[in-house]
Amino acid sequence: MNVTLTTAGPLPPEEDGATYDVTVVGAGVVGAAIARELARHDLRTALVDAADDIGSGTSKANTAILHTGFDAVPGSLEARLVREGRDLLAAYAAETGIPVERVGALLVAWDEDQLAELPRLREKAARNGYHASRIIDADRLRTLEPHLGPGALGALEVPDESIICPWTTPLAFATQAVRAGVHLHLNCRVRGVDSDAEGHTLTTSRGPLRTRYLVNAAGLYADEIDRLLGHDVFTVTPRRGQLIVFDKLARDLVGHILLPVPGPAGKGVLVAPTVFGNVLLGPTAEELDDKTATGSTAEGMHLLREKGRRIVPALADEEVTAVYAGLRAATGQEDYRIQEYPGRRYVAVGGIRSTGLTSSMAIGRHVVQLLAAVGLDLTRPRALPPLTMPNLGESFPRPYRSAGLIAQDPAYGTLVCHCEQVTLGEIRDALSATIPPHSLDGLRRRTRARGGRCQGFHCGAAVRALFEEARP
Amino acid sequence: MTRNAREVDVLIVGGGPAGLAAGAELAAAGAGRVEILEREQEAGGIPRHCHHGGFGGRLDRSAYAWASANGTAYAQASASGSAYVPGSVSGPAYARRSVAAARDAGAALRTGVTVTGWAGPRTVETTGPSGLERITARAVVLATGARERPRSARLIPGTRPPGVYTTGELQQAVHLYGQRIGTRAVVVGNEPVGHAAAATLRAAGVQVVAMVTDRPAPPVRPRRRRTPLLTGTTVTALTGRSRLSGVALRHDDGRTTTLRCDTVVLTGDFVPDHELARRGGLVLDPGTRGPAYDAAFRTSRPGVFAAGNLLHAVERAGIAAQEGRAVAVPVLHRLAGTEEPPGGGRRLVVDAPLRWIAPNVTGPDGARPQGDRFVLRTARRLTRPLLVVSQGGRRLHSQRLLLPAVPGRPFHLAADWTDRVDPHGAPVRITAR
Ligand SMILES: Cc1cc2nc3c(=O)[nH]c(=O)nc-3n(C[C@H](O)[C@H](O)[C@H](O)COP(=O)(O)OP(=O)(O)OC[C@H]3O[C@@H](n4cnc5c(N)ncnc54)[C@H](O)[C@@H]3O)c2cc1C
Ligand SMILES: Cc1cc2nc3c(=O)[nH]c(=O)nc-3n(C[C@H](O)[C@H](O)[C@H](O)COP(=O)(O)OP(=O)(O)OC[C@H]3O[C@@H](n4cnc5c(N)ncnc54)[C@H](O)[C@@H]3O)c2cc1C
Numbered sequence: 001m002n003v004t005l006t007t008a009g010p011l012p013p014e015e016d017g018a019t020y021d022v023t024v025v026g027a028g029v030v031g032a033a034i035a036r037e038l039a040r041h042d043l044r045t046a047l048v049d050a051a052d053d054i055g056s057g058t059s060k061a062n063t064a065i066l067h068t069g070f071d072a073v074p075g076s077l078e079a080r081l082v083r084e085g086r087d088l089l090a091a092y093a094a095e096t097g098i099p100v101e102r103v104g105a106l107l108v109a110w111d112e113d114q115l116a117e118l119p120r121l122r123e124k125a126a127r128n129g130y131h132a133s134r135i136i137d138a139d140r141l142r143t144l145e146p147h148l149g150p151g152a153l154g155a156l157e158v159p160d161e162s163i164i165c166p167w168t169t170p171l172a173f174a175t176q177a178v179r180a181g182v183h184l185h186l187n188c189r190v191r192g193v194d195s196d197a198e199g200h201t202l203t204t205s206r207g208p209l210r211t212r213y214l215v216n217a218a219g220l221y222a223d224e225i226d227r228l229l230g231h232d233v234f235t236v237t238p239r240r241g242q243l244i245v246f247d248k249l250a251r252d253l254v255g256h257i258l259l260p261v262p263g264p265a266g267k268g269v270l271v272a273p274t275v276f277g278n279v280l281l282g283p284t285a286e287e288l289d290d291k292t293a294t295g296s297t298a299e300g301m302h303l304l305r306e307k308g309r310r311i312v313p314a315l316a317d318e319e320v321t322a323v324y325a326g327l328r329a330a331t332g333q334e335d336y337r338i339q340e341y342p343g344r345r346y347v348a349v350g351g352i353r354s355t356g357l358t359s360s361m362a363i364g365r366h367v368v369q370l371l372a373a374v375g376l377d378l379t380r381p382r383a384l385p386p387l388t389m390p391n392l393g394e395s396f397p398r399p400y401r402s403a404g405l406i407a408q409d410p411a412y413g414t415l416v417c418h419c420e421q422v423t424l425g426e427i428r429d430a431l432s433a434t435i436p437p438h439s440l441d442g443l444r445r446r447t448r449a450r451g452g453r454c455q456g457f458h459c460g461a462a463v464r465a466l467f468e469e470a471r472p
Numbered sequence: 473m474t475r476n477a478r479e480v481d482v483l484i485v486g487g488g489p490a491g492l493a494a495g496a497e498l499a500a501a502g503a504g505r506v507e508i509l510e511r512e513q514e515a516g517g518i519p520r521h522c523h524h525g526g527f528g529g530r531l532d533r534s535a536y537a538w539a540s541a542n543g544t545a546y547a548q549a550s551a552s553g554s555a556y557v558p559g560s561v562s563g564p565a566y567a568r569r570s571v572a573a574a575r576d577a578g579a580a581l582r583t584g585v586t587v588t589g590w591a592g593p594r595t596v597e598t599t600g601p602s603g604l605e606r607i608t609a610r611a612v613v614l615a616t617g618a619r620e621r622p623r624s625a626r627l628i629p630g631t632r633p634p635g636v637y638t639t640g641e642l643q644q645a646v647h648l649y650g651q652r653i654g655t656r657a658v659v660v661g662n663e664p665v666g667h668a669a670a671a672t673l674r675a676a677g678v679q680v681v682a683m684v685t686d687r688p689a690p691p692v693r694p695r696r697r698r699t700p701l702l703t704g705t706t707v708t709a710l711t712g713r714s715r716l717s718g719v720a721l722r723h724d725d726g727r728t729t730t731l732r733c734d735t736v737v738l739t740g741d742f743v744p745d746h747e748l749a750r751r752g753g754l755v756l757d758p759g760t761r762g763p764a765y766d767a768a769f770r771t772s773r774p775g776v777f778a779a780g781n782l783l784h785a786v787e788r789a790g791i792a793a794q795e796g797r798a799v800a801v802p803v804l805h806r807l808a809g810t811e812e813p814p815g816g817g818r819r820l821v822v823d824a825p826l827r828w829i830a831p832n833v834t835g836p837d838g839a840r841p842q843g844d845r846f847v848l849r850t851a852r853r854l855t856r857p858l859l860v861v862s863q864g865g866r867r868l869h870s871q872r873l874l875l876p877a878v879p880g881r882p883f884h885l886a887a888d889w890t891d892r893v894d895p896h897g898a899p900v901r902i903t904a905r
Contacts, residue, residue: 249747249750298627415586455625457638464645
């Protein structure tokens with residue numbers, strides 16, 4: 001396996017024949033999925049990101065739901081790509097070991113108006129090609145969710161809504177792409193684009209990069225890259241979502257993804273299990289103008305706790321494990337802004353708002369088709385090298401419970417992070433993986449180490465020591 | 473899945489001061505196979521990384537450095553590296569002694585072995601480098617300790633940069649791993665552990681800019697401090713991106729400021745590490761958040777005992793060890809079949825502003841808690857409070873405290889009323905006026 005991953009120094013110079021056929025800007029879940037799709041073809045492909053890791057923008061901070069798309073705007077591109085993406089990702093997850101749990105969702109009606117809304121939502125789901133949803137009454141709802149707060153009148157049950165690991169997904173895409181020959185350049189911010197008849201020269205923080213075709217998957221900054229190419233089609237405004245993660249000991253309080261009935265204010269605050277065995281509460285929806293405002297606020301947490309208290313009152317007594325915020329890429333249009341430019345060798349992938357994790361693989365396919373439509377010669381696709389990802393999911397076998405693995409290597413029986421039961425073996429594996437982490441947070445997203453209830457009280461220093469030993 | 477099944481007489485989970493003391497006492501008393509499981513590579517618990525004096529020695533004295541809120545003398549003692557209290561030792565030395573005592577008494581101490589869950593009422597599952605086990609014991613003692621609530625659990629808003637510690641992580645980083653910390657730090661919390669954090673920061677060459685507490689200023693100003701103490705001050709946000717850049721504060725009078733710093737240590741706010749207790753379905757006390765327990769350290773499950781900080785969050789190491797020794801007696805009764813039947817105890821319930829009481833269940837018959845007194849904590853300062861104990865409206869006891877009760881420090885209630893509790897009556901209430 002010949003892997004090209006660079007994190008510093010000048011990019012490979014052009015005289016080395018390093019003109020790329022395609023360059024994807026942005027290694028979030030969307031860009032990584034596109035790069036993986038391109039890796040099927042005999043092309044020189046680059047994936048570049050300004051950050052020191054893949055998936056460290058919006059992709060690391062979402063609600064981690066694998067949507068059915070039942071509530072999408074019927075007929076939109078998003079509706080189609082979410083539907084297709086769901087199936088693709090569910091299959092891919094099964095193949096590679098990305099944790100997914102089909103827990104199902106319940107859209108809970110808390111008043112008569114919301115109850116009256118349920119049949120309409122069911123019809124909408126059907127128009128989106130989703131026919132398995134059904135309306136259940138208050139009694140049935142209470143049987144399914146005994147810890148639900150008082151006053152729920154009924155619900156729309158969507159049995160196929162699932163939860164997924166948000167961190168393993170982009171890592172799997174990027175790992176497979178890189179192993180299949182895609183070049184990954186991190187710490188590589190694109191600052192300028194010069195286009196000519198043959199392609200583009202990108203000015204990056206690590207020097208020039210020449211590419212024949214360009215894909216812009218820069219998330220919150222997709223509008224800015226688009227403007228570098230002379231377009232003025234959309235503007236990304238960040239819509240912040242703050243979230244609270246409750247302790248694993250709260251997991252039994254919640255069986256399904258508990259959604260509110262959507263109102264004019266958007267999708268609203270949900271309570272959902274996570275594949276790590278925690279409970280998630282959020283997100284808020286705040287229109288901002290700062291694309292870096294990923295902090296949490298006292299008001300946000302207060303609002304979430306109020307809502308959480310109503311939905312599952314017992315949550316209020318549980319310990320909080322983590323608080324974080326992600327920024328959705330809103331563009332003022334209720335759809336993705338994916339646009340190909342014939343003659344420009346360019347595809348813009350903008351406005352991948354609140355469903356991009358689910359639709360990522362379908363976006364990948366769609367974008368590669370668009371590249372072909374604007375002239376890229378794809379050649380015959382080839383099979384990608386098979387991939388198995390380390391399991392971070394609580395409902396799947398973890399190394400600390402595997403007698404076989406421990407017998408082979410006692411490092412899998414040596415627990416380092418006690419709250420998340422992460423072993424020395426897993427940390428070593430992550431540190432020497434195809435795409436290793438460049439920070440403790442990156443290590444956490446690959447192993448869960450330090451991500452538990454004590455947030456490092458017990459293991460923080462030990463994990464840091466292992467990290468610094470491997471990556472001085 | 474293959475698990476090696478074994479049986480022991482007493483299984484102790486946790487090799488900190490409480491677990492080690494329990495193991496030493498039980499092994500010395502001839503309790504049979506006494507096994508202590510410790511998930512860290514080295515036993516000793518929290519004292520392993522408390523590089524200051526104040527451990528061991530005579531209990532009342534050894535308590536001083538830890539319990540005294542006056543950090544000056546304390547910090548000097550630790551800075552000079554000398555044991556402050558006559559007869560007391562540093563944490564690591566205390567840890568080594570406790571380990572040696574348990575081993576010498578004949579307890580089997582196994583480190584690097586984690587109890588990961590239950591497979592029966594007194595059967596646990598373990599993971600260690602040598603494989604998976606299922607261990608059944610005639611009696612189980614849980615001594616899993618406590619931790620400080622981290623930033624997220626305290627719901628401190630803002631960005632999530634590196635540079636944010638609890639005392640536990642800080643002490644390990646500095647004393648066990650010699651890691652670089654930063655240059656300017658703010659310590660949140662004014663309890664003894666906050667002063668331990670400040671001393672550790674100084675030992676690591678970090679300037680302590682201020683200590684911050686949301687509690688009001690004490691009526692009597694202590695001696696001039698080396699570090700400014702900001703009382704009545706709440707941390708409202710952390711700022712910074714690749715590294716912490718500041719701590720935003722709001723004072724009680726409404727003023728706001730931001731202290732520039734690259735490190736913040738969140739101290740105190742202890743919570744029992746009760747995961748195993750809760751996963752085992754043991755009844756927890758809503759106040760302490762540890763297992764509900766009686767004067768014989770019995771939890772709601774027959775044959776499962778608990779000791780140390782798991783029961784009431786943080787106390788001095790000497791108290792935890794004393795509880796460990798004390799648990800031996802009821803465990804021996806259990807092994808001998810002379811244990812009093814469990815389940816007869818009444819719950820002890822406190823009213824706000826009291827936070828908790830320990831033990832928090834009465835019984836067994838005639839048993840008095842450690843030192844013949846209950847431990848309590850309050851959520852706000854009470855000047856010479858009157859403590860009243862009642863059951864179903866009947867007053868059992870009242871007692872005026874001679875000193876103020878202050879948050880973050882234990883105070884005590886005499887236990888000579890327990891024989892007046894109606895074993896079939898309502899829960900017993902404790903109020904403070
Ligand atoms: C609160 C919240 C909840 C969500 N819940 C869900 C959910 O439950 N299910 C679901 O499917 N989706 C969900 N989403 C949506 C999903 O997270 C996003 O759609 C998805 O992560 C977008 O991925 P991306 O690759 O487009 O963007 P990003 O992950 O932001 O990636 C863009 C990348 O581009 C890089 N970049 C930017 N500018 C440059 C430049 N100039 N040069 C080089 N690199 C650059 C960035 O560093 C970044 O890594 C949620 C989103 C939020 C915020
Ligand atoms: C920062 C700090 C400073 C302190 N300074 C002082 C001082 O100066 N003087 C003083 O007297 N006291 C001090 N104390 C208090 C003292 O350290 C504690 O009271 C004492 O350590 C409590 O003992 P313990 O055995 O209950 O718990 P711990 O010491 O916490 O030990 C619990 C042990 O159980 C193990 N464990 C937990 N779960 C499992 C499991 N599932 N499987 C296996 N093992 C498990 C843990 O790894 C740990 O070793 C300090 C405490 C802190 C946090």
